[in-house]
Amino acid sequence: MKNSKFSKNFESSGTAIAETMREAKPAAVVPVKAYGPHQMGDSIMFIASFPKAKSVQLAGDFNGWKPEKNPLTRTGDDWQTKIRLSKGTYQYRFVVDGHWQHDHANNMTQPNPYGGLNSVLKVS
Numbered sequence: 634m635k636n637s638k639f640s641k642n643f644e645s646s647g648t649a650i651a652e653t654m655r656e657a658k659p660a661a662v663v664p665v666k667a668y669g670p671h672q673m674g675d676s677i678m679f680i681a682s683f684p685k686a687k688s689v690q691l692a693g694d695f696n697g698w699k700p701e702k703n704p705l706t707r708t709g710d711d712w713q714t715k716i717r718l719s720k721g722t723y724q725y726r727f728v729v730d731g732h733w734q735h736d737h738a739n740n741m742t743q744p745n746p747y748g749g750l751n752s753v754l755k756v757s
Contacts, residue, residue, distance in 0.1 A: 667680065668680050669736060669739045670736070672756060672757070673715070675717055675719075676716060676717050677718050678713060678715045679705065679736075680738075681712050681713070681727060681738065682711050682712075682738075683710075683711075683729050684710035686712065686729050687730055689712040689727055689730075690703060690705065690728040691703035691705060691726075692725065692733070693723055693724055693725030694723055695723050695725070705727075720756050722754070723755075724743060724752065724753055725752050725754060726749075726751055734749075735749065735750040735752045736752035739754070741754070
């Protein structure tokens with residue numbers, strides 16, 4: 634088949650493809666941070682981005698809505714904490730420099746009695 638019209642076209646096409654592949658440069662890889670709650674075994678890791686914050690705490694029905702029980706630790710511009718939770722559905726909010734707010738990285742929310750939103754977390 635080397636002398637057929639098909640094989641000549643394939644060989645020249647294959648060469649063109651190989652040349653194009655050699656010239657192609659890989660796209661830049663941008664690291665993606667996974668903000669929000671993440672289940673890790675029997676624990677939940679909460680990761681949030683508050684680059685200008687001095688203090689971030691976690692309050693929810695799992696800790697009696699007492700933010701001082703779950704402070705987050707700064708890691709660069711991000712904040713994180715890991716807590717153990719049993720199976721179930723929970724509501725929570727972050728307290729950032731004394732201001733309560735829902736987790737903007739978690740689109741599961743429920744209105745609270747104060748006119749704001751609580752973030753909702755389902756642990757399986």
